[in-house]
Ligand SMILES: [Zn+2]
């Protein structure tokens with residue numbers, strides 16, 4: 001089974017792999033399995049029924065496989081705002097119809113027929129494919145909607161094989177936010193989409209891989225066109241957990257946000273009570289010493 005231990009989060013906001021909801025803690029406290037890296041609320045650890053990934057023989061064999069990414073030094077970067085994207089800015093950059101046509105022609109020479117991009121009649125939008133490599137460290141919750149189960153949807157957790165590739169058909173207008181949602185739909189993953197983010201993989205000459213977390217409004221197919229060569233493995237898309245302080249609070253409902261305030265209030269009160277208890281204990285010790293001394297004198 002799992003071996004849950006106290007764990008300090010990198011950020012104060014994270015996602016529970018057991019219940020799927022938010023972990024909020026200014027002290028960045030939760031528990032994590034030392035073997036499979038699953039992260040969850042302390043109270044949720046007792047409810048986890050999923051067998052530990054590290055215990056599964058088949059799984060550990062695939063984990064030991066020489067994974068292409070492991071050969072490189074990997075650096076994770078986060079794009080703070082679109083101005084840093086420069087020529088790869090797919091949010092506001094506009095190309096003329098001629099530029100798009102020329103780039104599509106060049107791109108199509110590097111890939112097979114089914115992978116090619118096609119310009120739409122409006123001369124702006126184009127269609128094509130991207131492939132996303134799944135690189136999730138933690139388990140996901142899925143809707144099990146088989147007819148045999150009594151309830152219409154039952155939740156189950158499982159691991160997605162690292163390195164599994166998903167091809168997506170999309171247009172140049174499809175945002176990275178929508179790509180994340182489409183990938184979750186393909187796997188029937190019911191976790192909050194904000195637990196995940198799309199990353200751009202860039203393999204550098206010095207044996208470094210840079211994983212750049214894309215902004216929600218970047219457009220992956222447009223980016224693929226800007227990369228140029230469709231056959232190069234120097235660039236690619238990766239779906240990974242979104243571990244970030246940069247939470248989009250607008251995506252939550254008011255009811256959820258009010259719940260978050262309650263969670264933080266509870267943590268605050270628990271800590272205040274704990275601190276008061278600690279000081280009270282020490283004070284009691286000293287007061288006992290005082291009363292001993294006054295009895296002796
Ligand atoms: Zn485990």
Ligand SMILES: [Zn+2]
Nearest residue numbers: 016019041044
């Ligand atoms: Zn939980």
